[in-house]
Every structure is written in structure tokens, then in C-alpha cells.
Amino acid sequence: MTLKIKSALCLCCAFAVTSVFGNDITVDALARGGAFARDRQLRDFEQVFKPGTSGFFGFDMMYLPLPTQTRLSSEYGTHDGYAFRHRLEGYFSAPVARTGVDFGILWFAERHGWDNEDFIAFPYYGKFSVVRSEQLAGATLSLPKYGLGAAGGIQYQNVERIADIYPDESDTLYWWGEATSRFASAQALFHGADPRMIRLSLNLESKELWGGASSGITTYLPDWSVARYYGDDRDSLRLTWEQNLVQQVVYAKVTGDYPSARFHSAALELYPDPSRVIAFEVTCLRRRSGRLVWGGGVTLPVVRFGYNNASDIDEFFGSSGTFVAEIHFALGASGDRLFSPGAAKGAPLDTENLTTQKLKKTAATLNEESKDKSGAKEITAKGIRREKAQ
Amino acid sequence: MKRFLLALPAVLLVAGCSHYFIDSDVRLQIENDSETSIARLTVDADGGGESVWIADTLAPGARSKVKTGDWVGTFDLGLSVLDSATGTWEKVKFTSVSLDGGSVFVRISEKDGKWFFDVK
Numbered sequence: 001m002t003l004k005i006k007s008a009l010c011l012c013c014a015f016a017v018t019s020v021f022g023n024d025i026t027v028d029a030l031a032r033g034g035a036f037a038r039d040r041q042l043r044d045f046e047q048v049f050k051p052g053t054s055g056f057f058g059f060d061m062m063y064l065p066l067p068t069q070t071r072l073s074s075e076y077g078t079h080d081g082y083a084f085r086h087r088l089e090g091y092f093s094a095p096v097a098r099t100g101v102d103f104g105i106l107w108f109a110e111r112h113g114w115d116n117e118d119f120i121a122f123p124y125y126g127k128f129s130v131v132r133s134e135q136l137a138g139a140t141l142s143l144p145k146y147g148l149g150a151a152g153g154i155q156y157q158n159v160e161r162i163a164d165i166y167p168d169e170s171d172t173l174y175w176w177g178e179a180t181s182r183f184a185s186a187q188a189l190f191h192g193a194d195p196r197m198i199r200l201s202l203n204l205e206s207k208e209l210w211g212g213a214s215s216g217i218t219t220y221l222p223d224w225s226v227a228r229y230y231g232d233d234r235d236s237l238r239l240t241w242e243q244n245l246v247q248q249v250v251y252a253k254v255t256g257d258y259p260s261a262r263f264h265s266a267a268l269e270l271y272p273d274p275s276r277v278i279a280f281e282v283t284c285l286r287r288r289s290g291r292l293v294w295g296g297g298v299t300l301p302v303v304r305f306g307y308n309n310a311s312d313i314d315e316f317f318g319s320s321g322t323f324v325a326e327i328h329f330a331l332g333a334s335g336d337r338l339f340s341p342g343a344a345k346g347a348p349l350d351t352e353n354l355t356t357q358k359l360k361k362t363a364a365t366l367n368e369e370s371k372d373k374s375g376a377k378e379i380t381a382k383g384i385r386r387e388k389a390q
Numbered sequence: 391m392k393r394f395l396l397a398l399p400a401v402l403l404v405a406g407c408s409h410y411f412i413d414s415d416v417r418l419q420i421e422n423d424s425e426t427s428i429a430r431l432t433v434d435a436d437g438g439g440e441s442v443w444i445a446d447t448l449a450p451g452a453r454s455k456v457k458t459g460d461w462v463g464t465f466d467l468g469l470s471v472l473d474s475a476t477g478t479w480e481k482v483k484f485t486s487v488s489l490d491g492g493s494v495f496v497r498i499s500e501k502d503g504k505w506f507f508d509v510k
Contacts, residue, residue: 067412067462075435077465080491081414116460117409124414127460 024073025083029317030114030130031166034157037085039197039227040315041108041136041155042176042187046201047341048091048332049180050210051102051142051149056341058089058330062316064118069322072114072128074165079128083316084119085112089330093140104140106153109133113161114317123161131160132169138176147182147211155189182210194230201225205244207344208274209334214345220244238264248274248344262286265310274345275338277301277331283310285320293320304328413491419456422448423499427472433459434466434483443467462491467507469498 048056062085064070070083093104111133116126123131138153155174162169174196178187183204189197204221206212213219223242230236237258245252249271255264267283279299284292285308295308304326306312313320332339337346422428429447431454432440443461446454467484484507495510 065408067408067414071463075437075439076433076441076461077463077486079460079463081462116414116462118406119409120406124409126414 023318023320024071024078025114025317025319027072027074027165030072031169033112033130033317034132034134034159034169035196035229036314037110037112037132037134038136038155038157038174038189039229041110041134042178042189042197042199044089044341045091045106045108045136045151046178046180046185046187046199048089049106049140049142049149049151049178050334051147051180051182052144052210052334053091053104054093054102054333054335056089056091056330056332058087058341059327060085060087060329061120061327062086063325063327064322067116067118070114070316070319074128079116081114081116081126081128082118083112083114083319085110085315086120091140091332093142100143100145102140102142102144102149104142104151106136106138106140106151108136110135125161126163128163128165130162130166132162133158133160136176149180150178151180152177182212196230197227199225199227205242205344207248209337209339209343209346215247219248219344242342244344265314267310271343273347274343275347276340276343277338277347279340281309283308285310285313287318295320299328302327302329414460414462415458416461416489416491417456417458417493418443418461418489418496419454419494420444420448420496420498421453422450423497424471424505425450425500426474428469428498429472429479430468430470432468433461434468440468456493461489464488469505471500471505 044058062083064082067080067082070081072079072081087108087110089108091104091106093102095101096103111131113130113132115123115129115131117124123129125131135156135158136153138151140149140151142149153176155176157172157174159169159171172191174189174191176187176189178185183202185201185203187197187199188195202224205223206216206218206221208214225240227238228236229238238255239258240253240255242251242253244250251269251271253267253269255266256262257264263286265283265285267281269279269281271279278301280296282294282296284294286292293308293310293313295306295310295312297304297306297309297312306324306326308320309324312324316324330340332341334346337348339346420431427447427449429445430442431444432442434440443459444454444457448454464486467487469482469484470479471482473480482505484505487507489509497508497510499506499508
């Protein structure tokens, strides 16, 4: 018990102390939040949408106990408050009759920004708040037999609240499309006729989950991705290299920007099981000033902890130096396998086997019981009284 | 694992509820403890802009009305003070004032030409 109290105190200290050394969130970073969220939703979907996926469900909610952990730095000073990012993602796909074609629908929703209060549903909408929601909706068609798939739909940004200190923004409708095969995929986002993002990915690594090899040299091939962003002042190309280092259990992931030819972030990831439900990672992120920020994280089935994790810094508007706990769930299903996005192998879905075993057991027990009791006893009804009709 | 799953709804309930325990705005009242009139308490921006918080003009010894503002954090505050010798208003700055949420009562005083912003 004492140990528990001690560890709780240590955790509180970690929250309090780390927040002192944190980097505050800037107005610029929050202004770019919408573009980042739209890109992130499409990246999430790309990881999930493989021909053969029958469903995916995910939710995320960052948990910050103190308003001093993600302070906002504006021209007026430093404001205490909460950066937030809530996500709910769902995708469902099923075969159409016996055509060999899978038809699916998806809905990914996200709400993010900065507010004076933490909340689940109703923000405070303060004088410096920004609250946006992004919806990604669409339909998919895939041919699992040939490993081919296509998807498309809309992406809608709803600006619920944007304070005067941020550049003007309005509700906007985008549309997107994706084509995917076993080894490559292409994704594009448009606003009207203007392209906003195009991403090409080469997924050379052989993954058993998608019909590839379970081991061997082909599992050591790289996954490359290049994304071109339009209409933004940041670097226009983002390159990503993900590499299996040891038996699809240890991976390295590096991202860089072009044309500045700058390193952005790197991560060394350990997945005790290739289904990626549990993960440990060490990360390094390069700030615009050139300073390197080291961090790490642990992902468990329903919770994730991180300190200075590169992805948290990106997602929390550049805020660093703070300990983050996240209620996190991301699980996809393909046939009788469960997986987390990006996994090489699936965790077997044992429900069916267990049910069959249980049924057999129950049947066996019933037989034994009926043998023992066969004809030995007679049930006599008590307490039933017949009354003569007058 | 069972215990953990039981704890999860509790965490979910606590997450997003800290505003029931921590105020996210400041209800500020100032008192003029100096010997001259003061007016217009502002929050000053880097670029020279300002946001007026308490617009009242306060005679020596007077208290302002309570004004609510979204100013929890650390800010530079400005105050106009009356120079009784010349009859003109001058601006005094209080830099890096840290304000917690909730009711805040402040005494503004002056000693040897130096102005003080004391949170009580």
C-alpha cells in the first residue's frame, strides 16, 4: 500500500516537475493544427485500409491532470490551459454477396485545439481558445484476392471556436481518394480542384498479415513514403522510412523534410508481439531551432504513456517536456486475426475455438449428469393443491 | 488487469473534470492604496497592444468592481496613474504577474516612486 502511495506521489511530482521545463504551445502551432489533423487522419486510414481488413475501431483521449502542462504562449503572456485531441475512428468492410468484392464505410472524427478547461464534451470556449473538429467519411471497395483497393470520400473541418489571436479560419469541405495494392498506395486530398496533399507509399516489407512471408529476407525490405503538401509555408515534402531491424519486433523509423533536407524525427520501436498491440519506443525529434529532443513511450492495449515522445510533440502542437497519459485503443480485424495499425502479423482471434471447446465441455458434463441421474429419482410436486369444483 | 479495467472509468470520469476543482478564470478586484488616482488596468501585449481588464478610475482608498477575465497564467499588466504634480496620466507596468484562477484581491500601492501589485 505504501508503495502504491509512493508511486502515486512520484507520478504527481513527475507531472508537476516536468511541466516546469516544458515548451509552451505557440499560436502558430495551433493555427496549423487543422492541416496537421487532416493529414494525420489520412495517414491513420492508410495504415488501416488494406484489402482484407474487415474492421477497425480506435479511440484516443489525452489526459493531462494539470493546466500548467500545456501552456499557451501568446503576445499577452503565458496562459494556463489544456491542449486536447480526442479521436474516434471506425471502419467496417464486408463482402458483397459472392462477387469477391468487399464494400466498406468509414468515419473518423477528431476534435482538437486548446481550451482554458479540460473537458470531454463541452469546452469552455475562452477568450484564447481554439476548438476544431475534423470528420473523415467515405466508402471503400477492395478485391482481397488480388490485394487491390480503392477508397474515397469527404473531409470536413468545423471551426467551433477560434479566438481573435489566431488567423481567420472557416468551415471547409475537402475531398480525398486513395488507391492501394499489396506493395504501394497513393493518397490525395483536394480542396475544390486544388490539391492539398499527395502521398505515395511503397510498402516493400513482406507482412504475413497481408499474405506475405512470416520470416526471411523479404521481411527486411523497407517501407518508404513521400508526402507532398501544398499551400503551406512549411517544407513541402515529408519523407518517411520504416525499417524492420529484428524479426519484425524491432523497427526504426526516420522522417525528414525536403527541400530543407532536414532530419525531423527518428524512433526505435520494440513490439514484443508483431501484432503491435504493445509497444515500447525511444524517439528523437529535431526542433526548428536545431535542438534535439529525446523521449519515449509505452503503449498498452488501452493506455499509453509518453514523455517527450516525438509523435506527442507533433500532435500536441510542439509542446514538450511534459508527461502524457492517453486513453488509447486501436484494433483492426482481418479474418480471424486482430492487429494494431502497421502490424506485420495478427494476434489470433480465439473466440471461435474457445466457444467450441466450451460447448463440448458443457455437453460432456450434461451427459455425465444425465447418466448418474438416469431413472434414479422421480420429481414429486409439492405444495400443489387441487380444489374440487363446487 | 481487472483492477485496471475498473480504474479506467474512474480515470475517464476524472479526465475532463478538473474545472470543477480548479477555476479557469480570474475574478479580480483591485484597491487603490496609493495617494493618487489610478485607472484602466490592462493586460499588455508584446506588440504594444493592450486588453482592458478593469476600466474603472479609482480615487485613493477606493475599490474597483469585480471583473472576470480569462487571464490565468503569467502576464504583463499596465496601469494608468495620475501624476498629481502635472495633472497627466502616466503608465506603470507590472511585469510577469502570475495569476491563479478564482477570486483575486489586489492592493496597488506606491512607495518612493515605485509601484507595487500585491495579490492578497
